Amino acid sequence: MASYSIEILLAVLIVYGLAYIFYGKKILEEKVVRASPDNVTPAIAKYDGVDYVPANKYVLYGHHFASIAGAGPIVGPAIAMAYGWLLPLLWVLFGNIFIGAVHDYLSLMSSVRYGGVSVMSVSENVMGRKARFIFLAYVYFALVLVVAAFESVAATLFTKIPGAATLAVIFMPLALMFGIMVYRMGVNLTGATILMLILIALGFYYAYEIPLYLGGDAYHWWLVILATYAFIAASLPVWYLLQPRDYLNAYILWTFVFIAIFGSLLVADMKLTGPAYTSWAPGIFSGVNNEKIPTPFFPAIPLIIACGSLSGFHSVVASGTSSKQLANEMEGLLVGYGGMLTEGAVSSLAVILPVSLAWSAPELIKMGIFKHSILELDKVHRFTIGYGYMAAKAFSRLGLSFPDAFHVMVVFAAVSLATFIMTTLDTATRLGRFAWQEFFDPLRESKPGLYKAIANRWVAGFLVVFFGTAMAYPNIVISGKVKPAYNVIWPAFAGTNQLLAALALLTVALWAYKVQQVRGAINWLIQIPAWFLWILVTVGMGWWLVYVAPHIPRVQEIGAGSIVAINLILDFLLIILFVRGLFSKSEK
């Protein structure tokens, strides 16, 4: 039976609308968190002008959304399209509503209730002191991997798409100007937003026409520049760059979603050319000689679709930067639960739907972009081509030329992706700084001099960037071809990230059970998905070690394999502490 784009669009919008109202608001906000406008948030109580700064709820929503939406919601679903469109769509919807959004919202609110501390410190309150340090070490290494992977990806993108570099050079000063206008000069938020969006549109036009080339080994030059940028940006006060930049970034993401919705409405009568289902175990992962390894949907799917469905990195953002900027508890649902649903909409409407439309589109075959199917393209190009195709088909129905619109929208997709990666890069650096400082927190009072020397924000920020850049700098050789380091780092990052999601969700589920005294059906509604995810990801990581690791290059097998193995050990240590916490006396 043929499927049409309007069916996916309506399904996504209706499911998300119902989930936000009936699960998010009625259950999580009212019955689990019991949010109140009378509770003073850490942004007010611990205001310091650097990290603890109350933000406008839409600014904070923009920051949170842009920080959690890096490359993950785009790249993951683009890879998972090998299963057809139905299974990835179901995983995104199910994962968003019952796992990802719950995980993000409860991480945010539990952190707010403990004064804006990270989810790792929340774990200390519900699982004991050991859990906190195991968790902190785990998260710190995960964040170093994030910095390494995203630096490497961004440097590669800027080298291959120099227009993206031009837009980055234009975009950051505009974001600074926006922050100064709103926070320093008291300019009206709406007026400043409109002005900046016009300037960004002009900037995009300029970047589309004028690339920025660096000489010599451009990849390594970009790596050094991005490392310097991440260090500076992560050390500056949040109001100055992070908040305004992420707020404006959210408009780009919204434009993505809007064009996807608008586009799918305009092409509502178009049939999806992609199949709903291809195979339960297509060959997604590949080995050193490019041999395809059968990749079963379960347990592999959480290792493929990360941020679009659920991601442990979100708990670190929610309890790291977002919880320190929340001005009112009643705004938490929009930021935490709403931010995750919006990210899911990016995955489903800006990736899964367009790729399904473009799957074997005759125009693209005629243009020589692929021979038979979009699966012939690499993951980033599946997204840019699919997105560009759907948008161009829509715009051509409004009278624009299809080839021109297609070319512009493909570049728009690629340039925007690079901007989101930059956001994640400096947020991850800031969060790594927080984790380092929290690790040494016991020294703050006992040895203040030592604490100041090793945990001040400059040293802490520098170390994260240094370790990340050291891992991202060396190129690797796969099948005789020199490739950037993210090819080695990415699998370790993905696995670590998903295990972190499982552990963070169990931690906040325990917080809801022990501290918030949530019992009965609502308790099971949180606990069952948490356990399901933990089992699935743990089995998935084991599957990866047994079936995939032996087929990948030696450097990946040893590097990524050992990190995954260590993470599994930490995973089991934390789960023992979780079970102990569950059966210990509940806190009031």
Place this chain on the structure above:
Amino acid sequence: MSKAVKALGYTLVAIGIILLIYAFTIGALHGHMGACANAKCTAHKWDASAYSAIIGWFLILIGPALIFGEAPELVKQKVREGGGEA
């Protein structure tokens, strides 16, 4: 924030703006920032416009932070008033 630091901030911003204007103008005139190392422009080399774009970018990033300091009065005031939201 001392007057000297503020003055440094203003200087960095002024130089940064000049460098970025230079880089963007050269980009508009040549069709790209940075130089082509061969006729087909498949390899590239550094030139004044590429240096200006990168250095100007960093100066614009740092300069205003020196001028404005860490805590905007607008935010402080709202926190003091207990309104929270800035």
